[in-house]
Amino acid sequence: MADDKQGRDKQADDEKRRQRERELEEARNRADEAEPMRDDPGEQLGDLDEALETHDYPTTTDELVEAYGDYEIETQGGWKPLHAVLAPTDNQTYGSADDVRSRIQGLIHR
Template sequence: MADDKQGRDEQADDEERRQRERELEEARTRGDEAEPMRDDPGGRLGDLDDALQTHDYPATTDELVEAHGDYEIETQDGEESLEEVLAATENQTYDSANDVRSRLLGLIHR
């Protein structure tokens, strides 16, 4: 191609077309992948996030399950109750809502 305005415009048009083709191919390739979880902890924990914030601390796993065990949490496989998520863990003491939130998010990312 000649190094003139028309040649540069054609190069730019070709690059835009190739970029669109790459994006379409990537979308086709990723079409079967599971949708990633949201980055917002409040979104994954739903109403439980607010309940944890107002809970009195320190609190044990058993106390949290007794008070909030029915709350649903978004996991990689769908939704599970707080009780189901914490069922495999030992009873431990949490000093704050942030401690509980960190533990839950760690458990649902396994």
């Protein structure tokens, strides 16, 4: 290609086109990725977070499932009800909302 204004313009245009193609390809590849989980437990627990704050403690896993089993929680596999998240847990006793949150966080980040 000649080293003149027209040749340089064509090279610049070709580079811009290749850059757009790379960006589109990268966006298509990212579209198949799962959304990253939020770091804030309150966001992952949704409405359950506020309910846990007002719950009476100590409490047990069974009591939590009975009271809040249908509340949806964000997990790595999508949103799941609390009863499904706590299903692998034996009946434990929790002394505070923070204890419950810690247990749930441990289960959803497996």
